[in-house]
Amino acid sequence: MIDNLALGFGVALTIANLSYCFIGVLLGTLVGVLPGIGPVTTVAVLLPLTFSLPPESALIMLAGIYYGAQYGGSTTSILVNMPGEASSVVTTIDGHRMARLGRAGPALGIAAVGSFFGGCVATLLVALFAPWLAEVALKFDPASYFSLMCFGLVGAIVLAHGSVLKSIAMVGLGLAFGLVGPDINTGALRFAFGVDGLADGIGFVPMAMGIFGIAEVAYNLERRRADSTLATRVTHVWPSLADMRHCLGSMIRGTGVGSALGLLPGGGALLAAFAAYALEKKVARKPRRFGEGDIRGVAAPETANNAGAQTSFIPMLTLGLPSNPTMAMMIGAMMIQGIAPGPRVMTDRPGLFWGIVASMWIGNVMLVILNLPLVGLWVKLLKIPYRLMFPGIVVFCAIGVYAVGNNVFDVFVMAFFALFGYVALKLGCEPAPFVLAFVLGPLMEQYLRRALLISRGDFGVFVAEPISLGFLIASALLLVAIAAPAVRKKRDVAMQE
Amino acid sequence: MRIRIDRDLGAGLLFLACGVFFAIAARDYRIGTPARMGPGYFPQAVGIIVATLGALLVARGFVHRLREAATLELGPLAILILALVLFALVAPDGGIALAVVILVVVSAFAGGTARWREIAATAVFLAAFTVVVFVSMLGLPLRVWPAW
Numbered sequence: 001m002i003d004n005l006a007l008g009f010g011v012a013l014t015i016a017n018l019s020y021c022f023i024g025v026l027l028g029t030l031v032g033v034l035p036g037i038g039p040v041t042t043v044a045v046l047l048p049l050t051f052s053l054p055p056e057s058a059l060i061m062l063a064g065i066y067y068g069a070q071y072g073g074s075t076t077s078i079l080v081n082m083p084g085e086a087s088s089v090v091t092t093i094d095g096h097r098m099a100r101l102g103r104a105g106p107a108l109g110i111a112a113v114g115s116f117f118g119g120c121v122a123t124l125l126v127a128l129f130a131p132w133l134a135e136v137a138l139k140f141d142p143a144s145y146f147s148l149m150c151f152g153l154v155g156a157i158v159l160a161h162g163s164v165l166k167s168i169a170m171v172g173l174g175l176a177f178g179l180v181g182p183d184i185n186t187g188a189l190r191f192a193f194g195v196d197g198l199a200d201g202i203g204f205v206p207m208a209m210g211i212f213g214i215a216e217v218a219y220n221l222e223r224r225r226a227d228s229t230l231a232t233r234v235t236h237v238w239p240s241l242a243d244m245r246h247c248l249g250s251m252i253r254g255t256g257v258g259s260a261l262g263l264l265p266g267g268g269a270l271l272a273a274f275a276a277y278a279l280e281k282k283v284a285r286k287p288r289r290f291g292e293g294d295i296r297g298v299a300a301p302e303t304a305n306n307a308g309a310q311t312s313f314i315p316m317l318t319l320g321l322p323s324n325p326t327m328a329m330m331i332g333a334m335m336i337q338g339i340a341p342g343p344r345v346m347t348d349r350p351g352l353f354w355g356i357v358a359s360m361w362i363g364n365v366m367l368v369i370l371n372l373p374l375v376g377l378w379v380k381l382l383k384i385p386y387r388l389m390f391p392g393i394v395v396f397c398a399i400g401v402y403a404v405g406n407n408v409f410d411v412f413v414m415a416f417f418a419l420f421g422y423v424a425l426k427l428g429c430e431p432a433p434f435v436l437a438f439v440l441g442p443l444m445e446q447y448l449r450r451a452l453l454i455s456r457g458d459f460g461v462f463v464a465e466p467i468s469l470g471f472l473i474a475s476a477l478l479l480v481a482i483a484a485p486a487v488r489k490k491r492d493v494a495m496q497e
Numbered sequence: 498m499r500i501r502i503d504r505d506l507g508a509g510l511l512f513l514a515c516g517v518f519f520a521i522a523a524r525d526y527r528i529g530t531p532a533r534m535g536p537g538y539f540p541q542a543v544g545i546i547v548a549t550l551g552a553l554l555v556a557r558g559f560v561h562r563l564r565e566a567a568t569l570e571l572g573p574l575a576i577l578i579l580a581l582v583l584f585a586l587v588a589p590d591g592g593i594a595l596a597v598v599i600l601v602v603v604s605a606f607a608g609g610t611a612r613w614r615e616i617a618a619t620a621v622f623l624a625a626f627t628v629v630v631f632v633s634m635l636g637l638p639l640r641v642w643p644a645w
Contacts, residue, residue, distance in 0.1 A: 391623065
């Protein structure tokens with residue numbers, strides 16, 4: 001592992017890649033801070049910046065953008081009570097309360113320290129376990145792979161908000177849209193209807209930007225947002241030693257919870273933050289103080305969401321399985337760079353893999369160095385009204401989509417998915433399962449085909465193979481669990497909190 | 498442009514329509530057998546599943562009607578889409594600078610209150626930003642100025 005890490009640092013520590021990492025973290029935070037823009041939108045909007053870079057630099061920069069955005073989102077939650085994405089909702093509970101009480105500084109500080117702590121430990125976990133997992137994954141037969149993807153999609157369904165039925169349907173629709181274009185086995189062109197632009201299928205970038213960029217803008221515009229309460233004065237950001245000691249336990253528990261949940265398909269930062277907060281409330285000696293500006297209520301979810309953000313790279317890098325929309329975006333970026341995601345990435349492009357791992361750690365260091373002194377600037381950014389911001393988002397999406405292939409048709413595709421994403425959102429259908437299924441659609445079909453070809457059409461192959469059977473049982477258990485009324489109630493409560 | 502519809506009913510209709518569409522369109526391609534799947538096999542299966550779920554949702558929507566109504570406000574979205582279409586039509590020959598200005602000016606109307614000075618400033622700033630950052634610094638191969 002030492003050799004590998006050395007290789008990784010060799011890649012990540014070049015001047016060029018260090019600056020891309022820095023620019024990524026900086027821009028990610030800059031955009032992520034803007035109220036109402038979450039990490040997914042940030043990554044989508046900034047994706048075009050990476051098109052012309054070599055693959056290593058592009059992914060290092062994107063990863064930097066991702067955790068920058070994550071951290072920027074926390075800043076917004078603490079200062080203006082307007083979380084950009086669900087994963088920072090928990091932080092608002094105690095964080096914004098602290099800001100109201102004049103303790104915005106320590107809240108921001110502990111969020112930075114916690115994120116750093118969680119991020120470092122989780123990066124170590126990635127370095128330890130990812131190679132092992134990739135090795136295991138290389139031995140999977142097609143049936144096991146198919147079942148693994150089912151498991152991944154079921155995870156996405158279970159963890160989506162709202163109706164399970166709608167989430168399953170969104171998965172189906174995602175699979176279907178993912179199939180548009182040429183069939184790899186036979187070369188037959190499917191669902192193109194003579195439209196030239198569809199001859200290569202629907203692009204991931206226009207689809208994702210339509211849903212997470214334009215549709216989000218439309219959704220935000222109609223909720224005429226009340227002017228937020230901005231806690232203005234931020235003094236001494238560094239948390240006191242007493243605060244740190246008070247939070248140490250929360251940060252350790254947050255890291256554990258976050259790292260574990262980040263691995264789960266459909267998990268990642270969101271669930272991690274919720275679970276860590278709930279756990280803190282359980283173990284705290286004076287739980288009543290939570291919700292009243294308890295610093296542990298900031299430390300735990302912030303540590304957990306960053307840890308989860310890092311470990312969610314494990315399934316993405318080793319199995320090619322995106323556990324959340326941001327990871328789907330990373331996979332999209334890899335495909336644009338001509339890299340096929342999956343267990344082979346580690347053996348075929350060790351520099352890329354270990355470079356990303358090393359840059360995660362570097363990125364976390366940069367986050368701390370960058371954020372503590374720049375808080376003042378972020379506070380100023382928070383005052384930008386949405387009416388000035390949204391044209392910028394629209395422009396970035398349009399340029400990005402247009403520039404991927406210098407292709408006008410992709411802009412129309414984006415417009416179509418903007419409409420689709422908006423309608424789905426309003427009808428209570430989560431876009432995340434759709435996007436994950438869109439990425440997995442063609443792969444799932446491939447593995448299904450191969451598995452059944454080997455078994456000569458016998459569907460029993462999926463239960464005959466022990467690994468495959470394991471994934472199917474796990475998927476079934478998850479689905480049964482979510483259908484059980486008791487669990488369901490609990491999930492709804494957790495989602496609402 | 499406001500549409501009020503029950504969430505289950507609306508989602509159900511959407512899924513039903515898409516599912517039926519994919520299932521029927523898939524019949525143009527060879528279906529094949531499980532052992533030798535044609536290009537139509539998987540899409541048809543997926544289409545049928547989506548359509549079935551859609552039908553279930555429609556049924557559920559009728560049972561508790563309008564309990565969870567959603568209001569679709571299509572105005573802002575329509576403006577954004579119009580802005581994007583104009584952008585796409587102008588960009589190839591008119592250049593990215595002009596296209597961005599048009600995109601910003603039109604999409605600004607989606608926000609409701611139009612403040613001309615603000616919009617003009619935003620448009621110029623974003624067009625300059627696009628040209629400097631995306632074309633000059635990042636080297637994206639885009640036409641900047643009009644071809645005419």
